[in-house]
Amino acid sequence: MTILLSVQGITKRFGGLQALTRITFDLPEGQILGLIGPNGAGKTTLFNAINGVFPPEEGRIIFRGKDVTRAKTYDMAHMGLARTHQIVRPLNELTVRENVMVGACFGREKHGLDKAGKIADDVLEFIGLNRGDQLAGSLNIAQKKRLEMARALAAQPYLLLLDEVLAGLNPSEVDGMIQTVLNIRKRGITIIMIEHLMKAVMGISDRIIVLDYGTQIAEGTPEEIVNHPKVIEAYLGDPRLAQKLMEGEE
Amino acid sequence: MKNWQKHTGLILPILALVGMVLWPTISGSVAARESIFTILKAIALASSLNILLGYTGYVSFGHIVYYGFGGYIGFFLLTAQGWPLWSAMLAGGVSSALLAFLLGKAILRLRGAYFALATIGVNEAMRNLVTKLDFIGGPTGLTLNFKTYLAYGGAAKALEMSFYVLALIVLAAILLSHFVRISKFGLGLLAIRENEDAAEVMGVNAPDAKTWAYVLSAIIPGIVGVLFFFKNGNVEPNDAFPLHSSIELLVMVMLGGQGTVLGPILGAFAYQGMRGFLVTNAFFKDIQLSVSGAILLMIVLFFPSGAIGWLRQRLPALRRILA
Numbered sequence: 001m002t003i004l005l006s007v008q009g010i011t012k013r014f015g016g017l018q019a020l021t022r023i024t025f026d027l028p029e030g031q032i033l034g035l036i037g038p039n040g041a042g043k044t045t046l047f048n049a050i051n052g053v054f055p056p057e058e059g060r061i062i063f064r065g066k067d068v069t070r071a072k073t074y075d076m077a078h079m080g081l082a083r084t085h086q087i088v089r090p091l092n093e094l095t096v097r098e099n100v101m102v103g104a105c106f107g108r109e110k111h112g113l114d115k116a117g118k119i120a121d122d123v124l125e126f127i128g129l130n131r132g133d134q135l136a137g138s139l140n141i142a143q144k145k146r147l148e149m150a151r152a153l154a155a156q157p158y159l160l161l162l163d164e165v166l167a168g169l170n171p172s173e174v175d176g177m178i179q180t181v182l183n184i185r186k187r188g189i190t191i192i193m194i195e196h197l198m199k200a201v202m203g204i205s206d207r208i209i210v211l212d213y214g215t216q217i218a219e220g221t222p223e224e225i226v227n228h229p230k231v232i233e234a235y236l237g238d239p240r241l242a243q244k245l246m247e248g249e250e
Numbered sequence: 251m252k253n254w255q256k257h258t259g260l261i262l263p264i265l266a267l268v269g270m271v272l273w274p275t276i277s278g279s280v281a282a283r284e285s286i287f288t289i290l291k292a293i294a295l296a297s298s299l300n301i302l303l304g305y306t307g308y309v310s311f312g313h314i315v316y317y318g319f320g321g322y323i324g325f326f327l328l329t330a331q332g333w334p335l336w337s338a339m340l341a342g343g344v345s346s347a348l349l350a351f352l353l354g355k356a357i358l359r360l361r362g363a364y365f366a367l368a369t370i371g372v373n374e375a376m377r378n379l380v381t382k383l384d385f386i387g388g389p390t391g392l393t394l395n396f397k398t399y400l401a402y403g404g405a406a407k408a409l410e411m412s413f414y415v416l417a418l419i420v421l422a423a424i425l426l427s428h429f430v431r432i433s434k435f436g437l438g439l440l441a442i443r444e445n446e447d448a449a450e451v452m453g454v455n456a457p458d459a460k461t462w463a464y465v466l467s468a469i470i471p472g473i474v475g476v477l478f479f480f481k482n483g484n485v486e487p488n489d490a491f492p493l494h495s496s497i498e499l500l501v502m503v504m505l506g507g508q509g510t511v512l513g514p515i516l517g518a519f520a521y522q523g524m525r526g527f528l529v530t531n532a533f534f535k536d537i538q539l540s541v542s543g544a545i546l547l548m549i550v551l552f553f554p555s556g557a558i559g560w561l562r563q564r565l566p567a568l569r570r571i572l573a
Contacts, residue, residue, distance in 0.1 A: 090448075091445055093440075106441075
């Protein structure tokens with residue numbers, strides 16, 4: 001089992017706010033790691049630390065055997081890391097196809113335009129977004145989320161960070177998206193996903209890490225997590241959420 | 251897409267250029283040639299600015315600094331060092347590119363309004379600096395020895411030649427603009443324009459791409475500067491670094507349609523045409539810059555994508571041509 005990503009004791013502060021405290025975990029290749037926790041727990045900050053948007057003050061991040069703690073965002077993309085954003089960031093005035101081509105041109109394999117166009121067509125087909133000629137700004141939210149994923153996939157990454165790809169989708173769209181995530185894993189891509197939808201994240205993650213106030217309060221398989229006393233405690237601030245968590249459904 | 255289809259966007263720009271060159275050539279009118287010269291100069295500068303403004307999404311309020319800086323250096327080499335025009339033009343372009351590279355490294359870390367403010371500072375600082383440097387004439391600038399024109403067949407011939415040389419420079423500007431736009435590098439620039447953070451996450455090396463876009467947008471203004479001051483016979487700080495010209499360039503690019511190859515050409519043509527009318531009109535001649543300001547305001551409010559952008563939205567069938 002090869003370790004693709006190793007996060008070793010990273011700490012991130014924003015002024016007086018301790019956003020992340022000594023987060024440590026290893027991610028083996030081919031797994032889906034779920035990242036859960038209440039709002040403001042530091043999940044997105046952890047993504048931002050891993051992909052170089054906000055490098056951590058302490059600790060190290062090892063990606064494919066290289067220390068990437070201080071690597072730039074675009075260097076991480078070249079090394080095979082791709083991500084989606086919780087708040088979608090489409091390139092509005094470009095077509096959907098061009099959006100995806102950006103991923104293929106500047107991602108891990110840095111293809112030329114012609115090859116990137118072919119990859120974009122394949123990825124859009126795979127992701128089920130057949131609107132290549134439309135401007136990205138004209139898509140609805142579910143389509144924009146798919147576009148984020150398509151762009152990330154076009155880079156042919158080793159590791160994909162998914163930030164709440166299910167939020168704001170209706171139930172049938174959620175099912176479609178879960179299937180897509182599983183299909184991506186079948187392609188051999190390792191995934192870390194932040195998700196609030198418990199049923200989904202419990203259903204597809206191999207392992208789960210729970211964050212609360214920037215600290216890692218639990219780590220384990222979905223079964224271990226739902227029975228973990230600290231997790232229940234963290235979610236007890238919101239009894240409804242705790243209930244959901246224990247029942248393992250939405 | 252078939253290979254030739256990538257280049258359909260060049261058809262109208264090249265036709266427009268050919269038309270503008272043929273008109274004074276066939277009619278033999280010197281007045282027409284001088285009017286077209288002004289328009290061609292505006293097209294070369296506006297197309298260059300478009301690489302930064304239209305493709306990369308960075309507003310430069312001081313782009314004229316590259317015209318003035320390259321122009322000054324080339325003109326100095328031409329007059330004081332006796333360089334031939336061609337080498338001086340090349341030196342002007344290279345100097346402007348170099349200045350843009352150094353400045354780009356420093357100020358392209360700034361985004362949005364902060365970058366725009368910094369570019370104004372650069373232009374004003376350069377004008378002040380040049381005014382204080384005695385070896386290039388200080389506030390009075392440099393004047394060309396009339397004998398210099400002899401090498402080009404006399405003054406009249408030199409002026410006529412300048413027109414055709416400028417036409418070639420405009421052709422180069424159009425080709426540069428087009429090939430940047432259809433290239434992978436251009437796609438990276440467009441991504442930066444749309445969302446710089448997202449572009450970086452996707453792997454676009456934004457600091458480098460922006461710097462190169464800035465360099466590319468500075469070369470042709472530097473070359474044009476040398477040619478213009480050669481034709482003009484002298485250079486002085488206020489002619490080389492007029493802040494209002496930077497703003498006029500912005501109006502041209504926005505008027506025609508930023509981010510397209512044809513837009514800046516149409517915008518420069520329309521703006522210079524309008525300006526020609528205004529400065530000869532008794533009522534408008536003193537307030538023509540106010541009119542430009544009002545036009546800029548209207549465009550930003552009602553047609554942010556400019557004439558070509560507006561047409562592209564309404565006539566999707568013509569998008570290939572209106573590139």
